[in-house]
Amino acid sequence: MRRAVIFLILILSAGKTLQAQDVPRMQDAFFEAEYFLLSGDYADALPYYQGIYSVMPDNTNIAYRIGLCYLNIEGKKNLAIEYLEKAAVNPASKYREGLLRQKQAPYDAIFFLGDAYRVNYMFEKAKDAYTRYRSTLLPDDTENITFIDQQIAACNNAPSIMAEPVKFSVVSLGNKINDSKDNFFPVISGDGNSLVYMTSMKFYDAIMFSKKIRGEWAPPINITSELQSDGDQYVSCLSVKGDVLFLSKDDDVNSDIWTSRFTGGTWENATKMKKEINTKYWETHAYISEDGTTLIFASDRPGGFGGLDLYISRLNDIGEWGTPVNIGPEINTPLNDDRPFLIDNGKKLYFASQGQYNMGGYDIFKSELQSNGLWSKPENLGYPLNTPDDNIFFCPAENGKEGYISLTRENEGEGKDDIYRIRFR
Structure with a gap:
């Protein structure tokens, strides 16, 4: 975490004056963040992605990853929405994983946006996101279609379940x-x-x-x-x-x-x-x-x-x-x-x-x-x-x-x- 904070300070102090020679440093930070993300250490990955995003605010793939981190950190899941909304606007039709130069998010950003809406009790928006994601799936992808249909049904169920709270x-x-x-x-x-x-x-x-x-x-x-x-x-x-x-x-x-x-x-x-x-x-x-x-x-x-x-x-x-x-x-x-x-x-x-x-x-x-x-x-x-x-x-x-x-x-x-x-x- 200390290395991530130091990197973030360096990036923010450099601001928009970063030149081509800073690309290796950005690449190193991206690899660090990816390692933590794949390990499930979302709180450790987050500062690295934030540092990159401060310099590359138009990179919706980084916004997607920041959203994923927030979605997996208790107490901060509401912060995922802003980033996943941006990531889900124009996802890549041909997505390449693990590359800093990949500037657009994958279609999965739409699915996780649905999750972010759902866990934050925004059920109608969640249904819209899930429905949109469902439209990207192939007809023979029955496993994922079944899962998405269940999430849509759950958004319909939730208000009724909440109306009769248990004590x-x-x-x-x-x-x-x-x-x-x-x-x-x-x-x-x-x-x-x-x-x-x-x-x-x-x-x-x-x-x-x-x-x-x-x-x-x-x-x-x-x-x-x-x-x-x-x-x-x-x-x-x-x-x-x-x-x-x-x-x-x-x-x-x-x-x-x-x-x-x-x-x-x-x-x-x-x-x-x-x-x-x-x-x-x-x-x-x-x-x-x-x-x-x-x-x-x-x-x-x-x-x-x-x-x-x-x-x-x-x-x-x-x-x-x-x-x-x-x-x-x-x-x-x-x-x-x-x-x-x-x-x-x-x-x-x-x-x-x-x-x-x-x-x-x-x-x-x-x-x-x-x-x-x-x-x-x-x-x-x-x-x-x-x-x-x-x-x-x-x-x-x-x-x-x-x-x-x-x-x-x-x-x-x-x-x-x-x-x-x-x-x-």
Whole structure:
């Protein structure tokens, strides 16, 4: 970040007097920004793009990238609109990625403009942008057409969902858990005494662990090294007693499910689950039932309904996981269905979905297992728990009466994302 600030000061001080010899410096800044952008480090990429844009204000490709950065920084998503509106005016018919000399934005700028409008509650403008983007897609691009149609439908759904807000109380887990960093993906053991969650460090996402002592959460311990994680593992769930931790590990080629056991006061090195669960495709999140005999997880393996689907595997008599079974079309959609939590002895399911009746992106849903063995129609948990932005992680507790979630609340909390316990009224 310091290098980016220095570069920005140099650019601004030079103003319009920059000559041809400054082009290499601009190119270096562009490469730095592109590296951070591809790494998902949007806040680090932003100053570099801003410095370039101050000298090249007519470069709508840079405006597009600034808009992308703002769209991925909590608390600043409203600032994306101005830049994406400019980028979407005249996108390039032949776009070349990764070049500073590329002066026009790609057609994707129109799509992300729709996203920017949607997450800022500008639903009519969002529909217009999505409709315009849809017109650029080829007729056989069914996957993207399905996704865009869902976003348009979500913009139609949102006002109705917001008109009937759900009521719940919100309590922060306090400054022992929440600090100035982003804290997210909280999972709690069934007995309520163990908590594992993620914290964004400077160069990696750490896995943190805390135990409840006399009703209070103890200062958390960074267990990333105990698990032998390189900062590329993310928590999924804890067992009832808090002695088994499930994680997912993404290596950019695929994602697998891993486990670790808590023995002797420490967490063992995480190990990958066997081929009955993991495949060469993506397995992103798993949840173990209270009795330890049912595993529900998300996978995009062939044979599903599209995107990530939810699957169930059961432990057999010899302690091995059986062949996973797709949970069915009542839950799974043509888009992604992810982050399952199965409670009440397997009778209540909470999950995130892009394809159900939602407000855009992912929303959190619940469904109950009926006497005929089928799942009930998923119920949106409602606004403001769900918003027009992505809402992808909710850990239920107390048989669904409570839950743990990370939220960004203005004028409240220790950092950008803090962990809260909510209780439905």
